[in-house]
Amino acid sequence: MTHLVSHWPASLVVLVLCGLVMALHLTGLRRLRCTGGAADGSQGGANPAREAAAFYGGLLAAAIAVLPPVAYWSGSYLWVRALQDLLLAVVAPSLIVLGAPWLALAAGLTAAAHRRPGRASRRRPARLGAAWRLAWPVGATVVFNIVWLGWHLPVLYDAAVTSQAARYAEYATFLAAGIWFWLQLIGSRPSSPAAPPPRRLALLIGTAAADTVLGMVLVFGSALLYPAYAGPARGLSLVIADQQLAGAVLWMGILPSLIIAAVAILMTWLDNEERDDPSRDLERLTTPRPAGWPSSGGSGVAGWPSRTRYRPPAA
Numbered sequence: 001m002t003h004l005v006s007h008w009p010a011s012l013v014v015l016v017l018c019g020l021v022m023a024l025h026l027t028g029l030r031r032l033r034c035t036g037g038a039a040d041g042s043q044g045g046a047n048p049a050r051e052a053a054a055f056y057g058g059l060l061a062a063a064i065a066v067l068p069p070v071a072y073w074s075g076s077y078l079w080v081r082a083l084q085d086l087l088l089a090v091v092a093p094s095l096i097v098l099g100a101p102w103l104a105l106a107a108g109l110t111a112a113a114h115r116r117p118g119r120a121s122r123r124r125p126a127r128l129g130a131a132w133r134l135a136w137p138v139g140a141t142v143v144f145n146i147v148w149l150g151w152h153l154p155v156l157y158d159a160a161v162t163s164q165a166a167r168y169a170e171y172a173t174f175l176a177a178g179i180w181f182w183l184q185l186i187g188s189r190p191s192s193p194a195a196p197p198p199r200r201l202a203l204l205i206g207t208a209a210a211d212t213v214l215g216m217v218l219v220f221g222s223a224l225l226y227p228a229y230a231g232p233a234r235g236l237s238l239v240i241a242d243q244q245l246a247g248a249v250l251w252m253g254i255l256p257s258l259i260i261a262a263v264a265i266l267m268t269w270l271d272n273e274e275r276d277d278p279s280r281d282l283e284r285l286t287t288p289r290p291a292g293w294p295s296s297g298g299s300g301v302a303g304w305p306s307r308t309r310y311r312p313p314a315a
Helices: 008-035 048-066 078-099 102-113 137-150 154-162 164-186 197-220 236-275 278-286
Strands: none
Touching: 008 048, 008 102, 048 078, 048 164, 078 137, 078 164, 078 236, 137 164, 137 197, 154 164, 164 197, 164 236, 197 236
């Protein structure tokens, strides 16, 4: 019990940070609402209340992962550690991206920077450019899988148990890589994904395959992979069973998010295909194209000089 209570000073820092982020977001939402409907994202079918709920849900998922009792028991049980990893790398980032808090956070930071005693700033909030989302779908997917699989290597996994710095680095990289990954696949207002739906589906399938390999190694493995979880009070058989349960949590836990995202991308793809006018493709196929090379003596295709017959020089 004493060891559990000792985690609360660090947890207090997390709670304060979450509170500050929520306060900035609420201030930004209020500021956007005062500047007009176009600024608060009411156009395009966006629902600010639903997005705010998703964002706060993402913050709550991240807080649950790094606060006791999950953070405490993750150092003793592998299946709890697997649940913590899913919350930090998959659940929290996906909800944050769905919440699209970027404009509201930027507006909140602008309001905080220009606040003066006794008067409120009337300046419009700064808008985010297109570069903020770092549009590189393949790179984001590769980085996410490297971070996800890399931290489950035995040397790094055990280091996060024994070293506080390694544990906080794991938390930060899971959140950062997860947010960047989901930004490329599902998009987040005011930006949309740069990759077409087929490529995003392929990236989701590749991520599911990589996680399947990790889960199979843990579920069907009979050797101890993480010695840091083997203590004198726990027999080897219990640790192996805990390791196999953790593999099942990682394997099955990430699939619902990937499947939901894949179905949403597929529905968007089909909807876009149905809205395209097929008559344009038919007209493009049936319209005769000009010859690549004009006939001799002709005027030629526009932009190309006419071709003349070669005449030998006179003797």
